[in-house]
């Protein structure tokens with residue numbers, strides 16, 4: 001049994017805290033919101049983010065980072081990408097010993113194009129952690145918290161730490177695989193949110209299963225194109241953190257990215273959609289990041305480009321579908337040597 005801090009009391013942080021608790025660990029949950037912590041400590045429920053479950057009475061919710069990281073052997077960051085840099089800086093001020101860092105965040109930072117583990121490496125001094133592990137895969141919090149069968153992948157630069165995260169989280173309802181391809185696992189988990197926004201738009205426009213299957217498959221092609229250019233193993237994208245997460249996020253009623261896309265297709269403005277969701281929709285900022293990164297790397301990402309035009313240039317979603325369907329004719333399978341040479345353009 002270990003003492004573990006989980007930073008972030010949103011839906012995924014709470015669900016992962018429950019997995020660790022069920023595995024016999026002492027779990028300390030942290031939120032920056034005092035009233036949310038008080039409510040959770042009094043009611044033993046996370047009414048705002050995960051109302052379907054009751055939390056154990058001995059799982060305390062903290063608002064002091066110094067208290068929550070005291071004596072822990074691992075810290076699990078489960079925050080929106082935009083909060084990672086700032087919370088790492090705060091952790092650096094109060095952490096006085098070496099821990100295992102694990103994160104469950106899916107996003108890329110706009111402007112820097114950094115993956116979450118890269119942001120962490122920038123902000124946390126190496127003497128404070130053994131390694132950074134990403135946990136990613138098809139895993140909606142609502143189902144994990146109800147102990148429905150779920151599979152994810154743990155990946156780090158050194159397999160030893162991925163295996164340590166596997167040990168901490170694995171149980172008969174939450175199966176954890178390991179992968180040595182951290183770039184692929186982080187990029188797959190982040191970029192699939194763009195395609196999930198697209199799937200929500202497609203459904204919102206009244207298009208059917210054919211269109212959704214096309215989005216998932218061609219979405220996977222462009223995710224792999226950018227991912228391999230950034231050093232990922234192309235095979236990772238046919239795994240849990242690639243096609244697995246694409247399937248779940250593009251088809252599940254639980255997906256915030258799908259919901260946001262669906263509301264956009266029905267004519268709602270982006271700011272109204274985000275206000276209505278009241279939960280993080282990572283795909284929006286990731287679209288911004290991936291669009292700019294693809295331009296810089298000269299990688300063709302037509303779906304991401306279309307999404308960018310809908311989100312940030314007020315393009316009509318129906319026109320974007322026409323744009324995608326009438327692109328220049330091409331072969332389905334791309335020349336892998338061109339992908340690997342990092343310079344695929346039409």
Ligand SMILES: NC(=O)C1=CN([C@@H]2O[C@H](COP(=O)(O)OP(=O)(O)OC[C@H]3O[C@@H](n4cnc5c(N)ncnc54)[C@H](OP(=O)(O)O)[C@@H]3O)[C@@H](O)[C@H]2O)C=CC1
Pocket residue numbers: 008009010011012013031032033036049078079080081082083086087104105106107139140141142278279280282
């Ligand atoms: N939900 C899911 O099923 C899954 C989510 N993920 C990923 O996990 C990450 C977190 O998502 P999720 O838990 O769903 O998000 P939620 O929107 O449910 O919760 C986000 C939490 O982060 C807090 N937060 C927001 N901004 C800050 C900040 N600047 N400093 C400190 N805390 C902050 C929020 O607090 P407040 O209430 O004050 O806003 C809230 O407690 C995302 O990257 C997501 O893609 C991955 C797998 C599954």
Ligand SMILES: O=C(CO)COP(=O)(O)O
Pocket residue numbers: 106137138139140193196245248249254255256257258280281282
């Ligand atoms: O990543 C997720 C499931 O694996 C959650 O996706 P959403 O953020 O779209 O809900």
